[in-house]
Amino acid sequence: MALVQITLPHHQYEISIEPGILDRVGSRLREVAPHERCGVVSDQSVWGLYGKRLQSSLEEADYRPFLATLKPGEVSKSLSTVEAVHATMFDAPLERRSPILALGGGVTGDIAGFVAATHLRGVPFVQCPTSLLAMVDSSVGGKTGVNVPQGKNLLGAFHQPVWVAADPLVLTSLPERELRCGLAECIKHAVIRDPALFEYMGREMEALLGLSPEAMVELVRWNVEIKAAVVMEDEREAGVRAHLNLGHTFGHAIEACAGYGEVLHGEAVALGMVAAARTAKEFGLCSSEVESELVSLLKSAGLPVRVALPDSGKLMAAMEMDKKVEGGRVRLVLPTQIGHVEIRDDVPSACVHAGWDAIRL
């Protein structure tokens, strides 16, 4: 069991990483967001697996939960889903102090968080992440996002949760491809600021892929601490938090060109990190060993390092739609060594093309 504290200028909350905590969510929720009603957002698969346990725990703590379920996957991260979830919360009806809980992966967290940020101008939000990606990344830090035809996560709000409850035991039912996607985000954390984590993951990859409970608690704790430290330094992404976007500008373009859901988010980030490493090398920021060490760790986690891509013009246009464009210049997070990155907006397009070529099948 591990506890990580997030302290921000106007808000403080805890992240509990605890095997079996799913059955104790209701009693702890009483302390952080007491009310007679609560909203619950989950996807249909996760709800089928764990919904009854969460519901019992809430009812035992005297909450009346009102449930909105989503179709699993990225396809649900749309404004029409947001509208449908709001409608359920109005029917309940929720009040300003009624919390909304997210039980699921990053998609559920992003939708529930966006609804919580906007319902009645904001209600308390609780994350119960069930995918590795959601535990180590999306549930921590208060970013929410919705996809629109113009691009991924282009609508959103910052809305910090009042509590995050991660139960690593639920990862046993996570499809292996999704587990690997979570590992991609952990590798990203290691590349941006922790060579010791990079080395640990290389050494323990078998235990991690085998879901050893001790290794999983350790991995989630370590990564939550990294993410929490970054968020505490820079809540609103004015500086260092942007480092977390390593691989994302390339990755979002891959997702947009492939059609959301074809290449999974974590896979796109894995590919994007390789493209960023090659771009950095071409730009003279790092040695070729950075790319080869990264490729070797990603491969050991079973992640893709090459993919079929459309022509460069399409990819460059998709990159320019990304939120990280400032004053018309694409800002890229580039590794200088394992454990250190830089943000650059002066990368010649030839280097970016070389990045794309590095991952083109």
Ligand SMILES: NC(=O)c1ccc[n+]([C@@H]2O[C@H](COP(=O)([O-])OP(=O)(O)OC[C@H]3O[C@@H](n4cnc5c(N)ncnc54)[C@H](O)[C@@H]3O)[C@@H](O)[C@H]2O)c1
């Ligand atoms: N807000 C943020 O800061 C942030 C950060 C990173 C990623 N994201 C977003 O997160 C999303 C990706 O998250 P994700 O990979 O968790 O996707 P997801 O929510 O689609 O979950 C992946 C799949 O795993 C299933 N699943 C989840 N937990 C399970 C479990 N314990 N057992 C069995 N099946 C389970 C889901 O039903 C789904 O099919 C993307 O939309 C991305 O943009 C947001």
